[in-house]
């Protein structure tokens with residue numbers, strides 16, 4: 001009996017991650033309001049705590065009567081003050097609880113002025129530790145007075161005394177005090193010694209002058225009288241001066257002092273060297289002392305930490321700080337309209353019987369059969385009777401499929417890791433997997449991935465989420481009309497729902513000119529383009545070559561940055577940049593991921609051949625570490641399109657339905673894609689197992705709504721600019737002799753003049769040439785004065801108005 005697996009509809013955890021994030025980030029107004037609240041709360045608590053120390057005895061009996069409005073309480077904040085104070089002081093930390101209102105008010109100030117929250121967290125961390133420490137110390141020395149230590153202090157002390165005894169407790173407390181002084185206050189023994197020394201020196205001077213020092217210095221002063229005029233230093237009577245280099249303070253009495261040259265030489269050696277000059281009533285008794293201070297202690301370990309402390313971590317999203325991610329309701333809810341997966345008991349039974357019977361014909365007995373109903377297909381998992389070899393079933397694959405006589409049957413013998421045999425039979429009524437359900441699934445929302453893609457649902461109805469960054473490049477193939485474009489849209493939509501414009505940029509190549517145009521609206525948010533080009537979405541195949549080469553330049557530049565930052569990949573690089581460990585002045589910048597999408601790759605390879613294959617192979621081989629990922633889609637998965645070089649570098653592949661087993665082999669290295677049922681039914685592999693997935697469906701109006709939503713928001717001034725690539729086309733002042741001209745020169749000239757359009761791609765199409773040859777022809781036409789010079793993204797100007805004029809020009813030359 002077929003075991004029925006009821007499908008549990010996954011409740012959408014609608015944007016759980018983003019909403020949590022949103023909850024934690026306050027608007028400016030919220031911060032001001034919350035900040036003021038906390039500030040006043042802190043002050044209120046402070047007063048309540050103070051008054052608790054005077055009134056706690058009187059109030060004690062009233063605390064329990066919180067609900068009784070008649071009960072009179074002496075605390076300055078009345079019943080609330082008395083209760084809260086009782087809780088924090090008596091039951092909590094004792095006198096040290098006074099730190100708490102200070103911390104709360106401080107938090108208020110930080111929020112109000114929107115200061116660095118990390119610093120605040122530091123205050124809380126150390127504040128609570130100090131609170132505990134003081135509580136325990138009071139618990140230790142003032143056991144009798146519960147108000148000083150609080151219950152917590154008392155109990156911790158008791159605990160320590162029980163386990164490590166009197167001496168142990170003293171040692172632990174002393175150790176913690178040292179930790180605080182060294183770690184928090186950044187005091188080291190050297191620093192303390194220097195401070196003490198300074199203190200010692202300052203004190204006696206205030207009372208009587210240190211004559212001994214004065215005497216010591218005096219001879220030097222007398223010995224070098226000639227410098228006296230030069231170094232006229234004036235000082236106030238009985239005042240101490242600290243001079244760094246030469247310093248002339250205003251004075252009541254002018255005192256001449258000669259500074260020994262030896263002293264002067266010594267002075268600039270160390271910036272912290274100070275000359276202490278003291279003046280006395282008698283100008284002869286000037287005391288001078290040269291003090292060498294130990295090199296100043298670094299307060300913060302490194303510059304980056306200091307920068308982070310002062311300014312917080314670098315936020316790449318700051319420029320579009322108010323960017324709102326697209327909301328889930330921009331996507332259509334197909335499930336509520338068309339219903340979710342329905343299980344047709346009759347259909348299941350019928351299929352089961354046919355499978356059992358068919359296998360029986362081949363003498364394969366079944367011990368158990370289990371059905372898993374997916375959105376488009378149902379998987380019948382079969383456990384054969386003991387003794388039946390799986391290879392037998394595998395060999396009979398085609399016969400079984402034939403006997404079951406249904407389109408789209410796929411036999412998986414055995415199911416990897418299970419030892420059972422799977423037979424996938426299409427459902428009579430397939431269910432659309434909406435992009436909405438794929439996006440709102442918890443698996444996607446909670447995905448901790450760099451570039452998460454929600455591709456659709458597996459046969460067991462689980463949302464299938466993969467990381468493009470791990471793939472690291474994706475090859476998609478499928479015959480026309482089988483769901484490739486929808487698949488590409490699903491991929492791009494996934495990224496739009498998860499990534500901020502600062503984090504990812506798309507380079508879109510769309511020779512069909514219709515599929516990806518919708519993304520034009522988000523050009524200044526998410527697209528990257530070559531400088532000086534008008535349209536970010538590339539529809540002209542010749543421009544693809546420039547873009548690919550430009551991406552190679554970007555790749556090399558990024559590798560240089562990674563090298564100088566001494567990191568291995570973009571993730572580490574960006575983490576280091578965010579932590580302000582990389583100086584933007586040295587060319588470092590936050591690197592967004594770049595996703596290159598090429599629709600209709602076959603078309604591109606046909607027209608440009610090697611010229612695109614080489615940069616693509618280079619990018620595919622090297623770009624994974626620096627965050628450039630390729631998604632290539634093609635209708636024709638033939639070997640001359642998907643060459644060995646490309647295949648080797650694209651381990652992740654998606655196959656929609658293809659027309660032949662050969663095509664399936666080309667794309668997946670195995671059959672199966674020819675047995676799919678179309679409409680988004682696909683197989684995914686990342687080098688090992690094949691997973692059958694129903695691709696999430698996202699319709700054009702949905703994509704339009706999303707791009708409009710994003711496009712309507714504040715954007716960057718321009719699309720992300722890729723490095724400039726000066727292609728072959730830009731060659732100027734070419735001098736090509738008539739004899740060196742291509743055989744097709746005259747024909748090419750006619751094509752160009754007739755069409756009045758000076759483009760290499762036109763020649764490629766009309767004369768069926770490779771890109772290189774067409775490019776060379778254009779150069780020759782330029783040299784002959786038939787077309788104008790290279791003009792960036794625009795086609796070259798045609799300088800000859802008609803064929804007659806052309807004929808005349810050629811005759812003249814000839």
Ligand SMILES: Nc1ncnc2c1ncn2[C@@H]1O[C@H](COP(=O)(O)OP(=O)(O)OP(=O)(O)O)[C@@H](O)[C@H]1O
Pocket residue numbers: 432433478479480481482483484485486487635679680681694695696697698
């Ligand atoms: N995941 C899906 N779920 C349901 N229906 C789908 C799905 N994907 C595609 N379809 C259906 O198939 C039709 C064709 O899909 P799509 O335009 O993506 O095909 P294509 O392979 O890109 O074709 P072409 O190569 O000609 O552009 C869609 O209009 C839609 O009706």
